[in-house]
Amino acid sequence: MLVINSLTKNYDGFTAVDNLSFKVGEGEIFGFLGHNGAGKTTTISMLVSLIRPSSGTAEIAGYDVVKDNLKVRSILGYLPENVNLYSNLTAFENLYFFGSLSGVENVEKRINEVLKDLEMHSWKDTKVREFSKGMRQRIGIAQALLHKPRILFLDEPTSGLDPQGTKSIRDLLLYINNNWNTTIFLNTHLLSEVKKICSSIGIISHGQLLMTDSLINIKKKFGSEKSLEDIYFRIEGDQNNGKNTVYSI
Ligand SMILES: Nc1ncnc2c1ncn2[C@@H]1O[C@H](COP(=O)(O)OP(=O)(O)OP(=O)(O)O)[C@@H](O)[C@H]1O
Numbered sequence: 001m002l003v004i005n006s007l008t009k010n011y012d013g014f015t016a017v018d019n020l021s022f023k024v025g026e027g028e029i030f031g032f033l034g035h036n037g038a039g040k041t042t043t044i045s046m047l048v049s050l051i052r053p054s055s056g057t058a059e060i061a062g063y064d065v066v067k068d069n070l071k072v073r074s075i076l077g078y079l080p081e082n083v084n085l086y087s088n089l090t091a092f093e094n095l096y097f098f099g100s101l102s103g104v105e106n107v108e109k110r111i112n113e114v115l116k117d118l119e120m121h122s123w124k125d126t127k128v129r130e131f132s133k134g135m136r137q138r139i140g141i142a143q144a145l146l147h148k149p150r151i152l153f154l155d156e157p158t159s160g161l162d163p164q165g166t167k168s169i170r171d172l173l174l175y176i177n178n179n180w181n182t183t184i185f186l187n188t189h190l191l192s193e194v195k196k197i198c199s200s201i202g203i204i205s206h207g208q209l210l211m212t213d214s215l216i217n218i219k220k221k222f223g224s225e226k227s228l229e230d231i232y233f234r235i236e237g238d239q240n241n242g243k244n245t246v247y248s249i
Contacts, residue, residue, distance in 0.1 A: 001026040001151055001183045002047070006056035009042050016042040018207035019056065024200070026150075029177050029184040031198035033191070033232070039207040040187040041081065044153050047185070048078045060151060077144030077182075081155040083136055087129035091120060091139050094128055099146045107146070114142045117179075118172065134165030141172065151183040152176065158193060170197050191232055203235055210235050 002024040009017040017039045024030040034040050045051045047058055049069040058065045063072045085094050092111060099107040115121040118138050128136060137157055144152055154173075158166040174197055176182050188194060194201055195215075202212040213221070222231045 001028075002030075002058070002060055002185065004047075004056070004058045007043070007046060007053050007058055008055045009039075009046060009051070010054040015207050017046070017053075017204075020204070020209050021056075022202055022209060022212040024183060024185060026183055027177070027181050028199045029173065029186065029197050031194035031201040032185065032187045032204065033189065033194055033201055034204035035189055035236075038189075038204045040189075040204060041155055042207075043204070044078075044155050044185070044187055048076055048153050049073055074147065075150045077147070077149035077152040079137070079140045079144050079152070079154040079157055081159065081187075083140035085128045085136060085139060085143075088127060090125050090127055091115065091131075091142075092124040094139060095143055095146065098143050102147060104146045110146055111142075114145050117175075118142050118145075132165065134161050134168060137161070137165075137169055138172065141169075141176075145176070145182075148180075149182065151185065153185045153187075155187045156189070157186065158188075158190065166193070173197055203232065205236055 004023070005021050007017060007020040008015065020043065032040055032043065042051070046053045047060070047065060049065050049072055052066060060072050061075055063075070065072050086097070089097065092115070095111045095114075096107060099111060104110055112121065112124075115124050118141065120135070120138050120142065123131070123135065128139065131139070141157070158169050161169065170193065173184055173186070177184055186193070186198065198215060200212070200214040201218070203210045218231060
């Protein structure tokens with residue numbers, strides 16, 4: 001579904017994303033894990049066609065994110081780290097505005113469908129300013145799903161949420177993935193999130209990919225170590241000690 005090849009982004013001599021290459025299969029929930037400033041947002045921004053790579057390529061369902069950017073945008077959904085919604089408009093009005101702008105067919109019907117699926121239908125006529133952060137995230141996700149994307153990119157979707165809100169977003173992502181087979185690419189720095197819902201992960205640090213594999217393979221490979229936390233800190237530690245080991249499938 002997603003094929004990334006030597007993807008790189010430089011800013012005035014600083015390399016924010018350094019030669020990334022990996023794949024994400026259809027129907028997977030992929031956790032892109034890294035500390036603050038590791039390069040996660042820059043990577044996602046290139047994949048959703050918001051910024052141009054300095055070099056390298058990325059394809060979604062066979063379409064190049066630069067050359068075929070309109071097609072790519074039509075098959076992906078994106079939830080940025082800070083969801084932009086109009087506080088003075090209701091949930092329905094927000095979705096209607098964004099849905100009409102992006103040419104969603106039968107937009108009213110589709111909004112009602114998505115709001116029901118996301119258990120937000122009873123809030124559709126409430127102004128967004130009355131919503132909790134978790135509810136705003138759900139409306140942001142509804143917006144990203146209106147045009148039935150094949151792949152959904154989310155940048156730290158549970159950032160700033162309490163444990164209940166975090167669980168509810170996690171459950172929602174599993175529901176979307178299970179019921180619509182939507183591939184999910186999730187930027188996060190939360191190992192707990194990755195452990196609970198991801199089928200495969202990539203670890204990025206200082207712009208470089210340190211490892212990518214399925215969770216099942218990771219457990220097999222690092223069987224003697226206790227937890228994903230141990231594995232993560234060992235891999236990051238190797239890089240910080242100059243070993244620069246790249247673990248891959
Ligand atoms: N427009 C820009 N110009 C210069 N440097 C940038 C720009 N955007 C990002 N960077 C730098 O690139 C690096 C990677 O940033 P990025 O936002 O991708 O990290 P991140 O992993 O998403 O971190 P966070 O979890 O804090 O959002 C950081 O050092 C950041 O300061």
